[in-house]
Amino acid sequence: MSLQLKLPDGSVRSYEDGATGLDVAASIGAGLARAAVAVTLDGETLDLNRPIDRDGALSVVTENTEEGRHVLRHSAAHVMAQAVLDLYPGATYAIGPPITDGFYYDFDIGRPFTPEDLDRIEARMQEIIEIDQSFVRESLSIDDALELFADHPFKSEIIRGVDEAEGAGATEVSIYRNDSFVDLCRGPHVSSTGRLKAVKLMRSAGAYWRGDEKNPQLQRIYGTAWEDRKALRKYLNRLEEAEKRDHRKLGTELDLYSFPSDLGSGLAVWHPKGGLLRKEIEDYSRRTHLANGYEYVVSPHVAKAELWETSGHLQFYAESMYPAMELDGGQKYYVKPMNCPFHILIYKSRSRSYRELPLRFFELGTVYRYERSGVVHGLLRARGFTQDDSHIFTTFEQMPNELQNLLDFVLMVLRDFGFDEFEAELSTRNPEKSIGSDELWDVAEASLAKALEKAELPYQMAHGEGSFYGPKIDIHVKDAIGRRWQLSTIQLDFAQPENFGLTYTSSENVRERPVMIHRALLGSIERFVAVLVEHYAGAFPAWLSPVQATIVPVADRHQDYAFEVAAELKEAGVRVEVDDADETVGEKIRRAITQKHPAILVVGDSDVEDRTVGLRLREDDAEQRGIPLDEAVAGLAERNAPPR
RNA sequence: GCCGGGUUAGCUCAGCUGGCAGAGCAUCUCUCUUGUAAAGAGAAGGUCAUCGGUUCGAAUCCGAUACCCGGCUCCA
The missing domain is CATH 3.30.930.10 (Bira Bifunctional Protein; Domain 2)
Incomplete structure (x- = not known):
């Protein structure tokens, strides 16, 4: 008997019975085999080393795709749990899924994790990764699984949940072992811990079991994992970029x-x-x-309580409302x-x-x-x-x-x-x-x-x-x-x-x-x-910019002309500032750029004489000298017009 | 609300195990009169979030409160 597998390019290939996803990937190319972390068979994701037991449409999941990273992150979560259980005897583990850009795992350890704990855990994870332990999948009956996880109440609860949810049909759950560590898990996983090349723990936080505040609070550790150091670095840069755009930070910097x-x-x-x-x-x-x-x-x-009763807000929304003000002999008003x-x-x-x-x-x-x-x-x-x-x-x-x-x-x-x-x-x-x-x-x-x-x-x-x-x-x-x-x-x-x-x-x-x-x-x-602040990183389109043009007089003697230019721009509806501070031109340009002003006009001797300006637009990053004032005013007024 | 971390000059942040509160930038004054991303010098600026406690002595240790930050919604 041979296996008929349809590949994404539409071709159908035959394989020996018992062939694994890795065999298929290797048959297509060595590079693909190296990058592979799992395969999907008719939409179901399988471990690379799991024998394929039926015909179907197969595609190889590589580590540089979202699906592939999901597998990496899931495996990284296991390694993290393994490290925590190694280092903190008595800790018990709850769930540890991959999430967007990373993974987490929840633990009950009786105290919060400190940053030093995270360092230790990450170091232990590195050791586990270096040993390159294999992930091995097994199927267990519900009863056996309950016995295996008898000491771990959260796992037991999940197993019982599987039992109920899937009804009579599902009598088995899968587990994954690497070395002495075992976790209840649907998989798939990478073949061995050595595949985790770029893992980093990010932070710890309290989190409720199953997200419900009535449940006990667990300690969650967030981490991230990528296919290589470069991808990890790119992700960390992205976080940094997002931080630079933070509207709370820019709100202070731009004085908004x-x-x-x-x-x-x-x-x-x-x-x-x-x-x-x-x-x-x-x-x-x-x-x-x-x-x-x-x-x-x-x-x-504000409005009387009766209005909010009629609308139903007091019935369904009261805890999100500011409390009542009572006046006029007991009449209640709500904001x-x-x-x-x-x-x-x-x-x-x-x-x-x-x-x-x-x-x-x-x-x-x-x-x-x-x-x-x-x-x-x-x-x-x-x-x-x-x-x-x-x-x-x-x-x-x-x-x-x-x-x-x-x-x-x-x-x-x-x-x-x-x-x-x-x-x-x-x-x-x-x-x-x-x-x-x-x-x-x-x-x-x-x-x-x-x-x-x-x-x-x-x-x-x-x-x-x-x-x-x-x-x-x-x-x-x-x-x-x-x-x-x-x-x-x-x-x-x-x-x-x-x-x-x-x-x-x-x-x-x-x-x-x-x-x-x-x-x-x-x-x-x-x-x-x-x-908007985060989208534009503070550099708003001209029509939204609080200051649309800064005028920089080169020396004190150019100030009168600078204010004249400002008056003309104002007349044309441009929001303009004259930077007449006792500073160098370079410093004033720098200030205007840091404040993300869309246009800077520099005026000096030749401008006063010829009624021109030097113009530097935010997107050009270079100046034009000797622009006639009328032209500059008309141009800026047009550029600053709202879209409608 | 809950868990953890934090709050020191306008901003960004140092300040070790308790012993005279600091820097850079910004501000103000003076000098310089400047042509495209930071001229130089000086000065001023603080109830160390607030209240209470421990102590001979608290920015520092403890507690409460306010405010801020990360999470608590990705489901084996």
Whole structure:
């Protein structure tokens, strides 16, 4: 009997019975065999040294692919657990999966790991790697496995979980041994520890068993593993680059905003430069909404408890709300965590006709949410923030078209801010807990999906992840260094129109219930600014730059002319600064560059005489001399114009 | 909220086992009058986060509080 394996290039090759993945890889090429860490057979990943027991489509997983690194990292996690169990008798281990860019393992050791512990563990791991122990797979019955892991309660719990989840069919689990270390594991693994060429432990942290804070807290160690030292170094450089772009750091360096501790956790103040950046974003937002059929509304920051009872927030959302203020003889008021009830009240302020729908109320609404103290994170997760929030009230029939237009609008806005890679997530009904008719949900989900397809937006389904009151789309952008950020959200709501008894009069003169769409495009201005700062590393497009041009007089005698140039630029709408400090030209240029100003104008003797400027643009990194002032002003004014 | 780490000048950070609080940059003053990434000199700047404790003596040790940072969502 021979084995028929179909390779990715479409060819079918025959192999001896009992051939392993490594044999197949070697038959294709020695280089491939060296780089191989596993194979996939009809989608199932197998160890390289596992005999292939059936015909199928086979491909070789190499170590420099995401899938291959997954295998490396999984094996590295085992080696780390082995090192910890070696070094700390009495420690017990929980789970250790590969994750994006690395791996972790959770331990119960009775105390936290210190940085010195990590050094020791990493050193021990190196020893294990150098010994080059083989990973050996075995299958065990559930009962045998329970016996083997009798001293390790977390493992036992997992085994019992496998037993229940897979029902009568699954009576076996697999384990992997290397030397005396044994771990419950589905695999696959590299053939031996020597394959781990670039492993580094990153940090330790507390983590709850199965992520649930009611469970005991374990000690987690995060590490990373790559196919070679070079790839590891590249990853570490990437982390460094991300750190340089950190919006909290750049916010201080560029004097945009700060988080005074006297204010309280999660609350920011915006300095003049940050204020300007923010104003540009807000102006753009108002402008484009007004140009796209939205009506601008304004609502207060507090409202009576009854409003939040009607909306259901006090019932479902109370722990994220700032506590009540009591006044007027016991009347309770809450600071708003959301803007929707106010827009609903505007809708309800008079009777509505089908002729006015869809109604689109837009507001830059500032809300306050009591985020748990451990999760606030600069502007990305704050306790007070302003949403570019809108609520659209539409008939059921109009909904598909409205969603289509909305999605186009979202993408236009995100593109205007310099994002061009998007990904969406469509969250659908959870039948266990949701309100509204099947028809409502089906049409809504189909409309969302159709809108995504028409906009040619790649999307993933998040089945059952919709909230109880409606399905939603979240839109993620990819930034300049490849990170994903969730920004926009479009959320259908079948509950609030019901809660507030919203109606409109149809063409047949009957009362109908509108559908409500919540949506925020930038998300929150705060979070959006944070993402912009990190995306551009502080070097914003000219239209968003707080300072659009710096004028550098060469000597004191050029200052009058410098201010004249500044006045002309200001006249043309350019945000300009004159750096008249008692410093050298080089120093002033350096300051402007460090502050990421998009244009620097140097003026000296010849410029005063000829009414010209020396111009240095951020992207050119070289100066042009003797540009006529009129030309420079017109050029800068044009370059600084917002996208619309 | 929980686990761990942290908070020293506007910023970045030194300050060892308790014994007179420091540097660089920024700021201010003076000199220099400058043509594309840091001119020179001097000065000023601190309740060592806050409150309490231990001690002859606390930035340093202990406790509480506030704030910050890393995690707690990748599932054998």
